[in-house]
Amino acid sequence: MKTLFLALYCCLYSFLACAAPSDTITVKVKDELDKPLKGLKLFVHSYPAFYSDAKGIHLLKVKEELEMPFEVWTDSKDYEIIKFSYYKDHKELLVKVKHKNTGPLTTQGKELKSFHENSSVSNNSKEQKTAHALNTATIPSVMTSQSLSADSLRASNTYEQYKGEFEQITHEIYLERERLVLNNEHIKDEISIITQRLDTEKNLSMAERTQLKAYLKKLEYEFEQNGIAFRKAEEQTKVLIDRLKMMLLEKDSINAITANKLKIEQEKRVVAEKRNTRSFTVFSIITLFLLLLAVSFYSIARKMRKQRSSLLLSNQELSEQKKLVEEQNQQLDIFAYRASHDIKGPLKSITALSALAAISVEDKEALELFKLINTSSVKLDNLVTEMLLLAKDSRSELTIFPVNTNNVVEETLRELKNIEGFEKMVITKELAPHLEILTDDTLFHSIVQNLIENAIKYSDKRKAQQTLHISTQLANDRFEISFKDNGVGIDEQFHEKVFASFFRNSSDSNGTGLGLYIVKQNIIKLGGTITLQSKAGKGSTFTVYLPMR
Incomplete structure (x- = not known):
């Protein structure tokens, strides 16, 4: 009895406290150039590790709705996570990673330095500039309720650091562009002078002309290389701008999470309190219901035991009575069969005698009486015949x-x-x-x-x-x-x-x-x-x- 009640209680409580149905989140993995990254091993929250497919995508099945903050990490030796963004409404988790050998902006600093070294002219007027490698610190990928404000502050400091280094690099790029422009103007002037000399001065020797043409060709090549360096500098400027935009978006995202986290936690506390109150109420109702059910079940079981005993006794009596009735019916069938069979013989005699008497008797009144006797005998004979048939049919298999x-x-x-x-x-x-x-x-x-x-x-x-x-x-x-x-x-x-x-x-x-x-x-x-x-x-x-x- 106790086991039954305990099982019923557990089933009801499990039904009320059952978890929400599983859901699916689309995880997208991209590198620094915003290209899908294949085969990267990732961990999300407390779920098992998984690998991104050829399109940099994995469908993660979760048991409950993910709520920020949660952790995303990788144990890869070649890549590290720059940032991740979770879009709750679209069920999408975007993870940005970078190769560990390069920082997000260090490469750009080195390339700027390369621009300076490769774009100078042969008149030793180039200015050697040292590329400033930006700090590679990234915004934390793990965020908990205790570290939320610290993470927000850390993200703000990282943003300010990126911003200062970006302004410095941008200024250097601006100076480099100005230098390239002035250098190009100088090259144009020299090309113009050399061209004019070649056209106007006819007393130049063949060696001087050859030397001027070679120098002119060199100037044209340097002019072309300066143009390439100029365009490459513009491209790298765009890359830096995109990186800064990404940092701004990340900062805004973290600030929004920071602003809403307290509200979400407060709503969760209210929901939890309501759930606890409801669970206590339901538990009390279930307990009372089980007590009433136990009392009712005991009362019904007691009555059923009494009724069963009474029914067993009644069934036994009915079985005995049925057996007695069957025996009596069988005896009646035997009696009816024997009685009908015994009556059949005398009836035949009466019928035959009445028929003979009707032939030999001349008295009309007596003749009528013998006819009535014969008719009655025939009816009785038919009745006896049918009773014999009925008795025979009931006994036969x-x-x-x-x-x-x-x-x-x-x-x-x-x-x-x-x-x-x-x-x-x-x-x-x-x-x-x-x-x-x-x-x-x-x-x-x-x-x-x-x-x-x-x-x-x-x-x-x-x-x-x-x-x-x-x-x-x-x-x-x-x-x-x-x-x-x-x-x-x-x-x-x-x-x-x-x-x-x-x-x-x-x-x-x-x-x-x-x-x-x-x-x-x-x-x-x-x-x-x-x-x-x-x-x-x-x-x-x-x-x-x-x-x-």
Whole structure:
């Protein structure tokens, strides 16, 4: 009992406290150039490690909604995380990484230095400038409720540091551009002077011309290289601007998280308090319900035990009574069979003697009395015959084998052709050819015989022609045999009583009242049914339905 209550309580509590359904978050991994990075191993929060696919994407299945702050990291030897951004509404986590050999802005500083060294002209006027490697500190990728304000401050300091170094590099790029412009102007002037000398001074020797042309070619090459350096400097300036924009976005994101974190935590506390209150209320209700259920269950179980004991006693008594009734019925069947059989002999003698007396006696009054005796003897003989048949059918076991229904109908008609009223009946048949069913031949023969006799006994003598139509067919896997006559019919109020034992439609009937009762009992024994359609004065239709076995 206690185990049942405990299990029920656990199931209910688990149902109320069940976790939210799992969800999926799209994790996108990109490098410094915003290109998808394949095969990087990442860890998110407390979930198992995973690798990005060829498109730098992984679908992470989470058990509950991710809430900032949470941790994202990698154990890669080649890459480190620059930043990550979680877009809650779109279920998307964007992770930016960089190669550990290069800082986010150090490469740009080195390239600027390379620009200075490669873009100078041969007149030794270049200014050697040292590239300033920017600090490679990144914004923390781990953020907890305790370190939120510190992370925000640290991000702000990092931003200011990047901003100062960016301004310095930008200033150097500006000076370099100015130097390149002045250098190009100087080269243009020298090219113009040399070109003019080559065109105007005709006294130049061949060696001087060759030297001037070589110098002119060198100036043109340096002019072209300065242009390339100028364009490359512009491209790197754009890269630096993009990096600064990224830092601004990251700073804004962290500030927004910092501003909303307190509100989110407060909302979580309110939700948790409500949940705890609801859980306590539900727990109290469940406890009270279980107590009431336990009391009710105990009371019901006690009553059921008493009722079971009473039912067992009643069933035992009923079984004994049923056995006694079956024994008594069996004795009654034996008695009815023996009594009917014993009465049959004297009845035959009385019938024969009354018939002989009617022949030899000349007194009209005595002759009438002997006829009445003979008629009564015949009725009693029919009754005894049917009682013997009923007793025999009730005691016999079913013998199932294939029975040709058409043969049974034809054979029964031949057997009944000598009974009173048969010659006046116009009998028509509509029998399905070669129709066989698995049934008991004796019981089926008894059904057909009684229904034909019933139609003859209750034919309407007032009608010019008495008819009986017999038809057979198979329908819905059942055998149907129908007996339709135009006899006296049966009033609708007697339809339910017509199959009862010793029922007769009228006091003038010559029947015993057992024919239709025997029919119904035999049909039930064969697992079938019978229906009646009849109106007084219109005739009757009996339809028998038997299984095909």
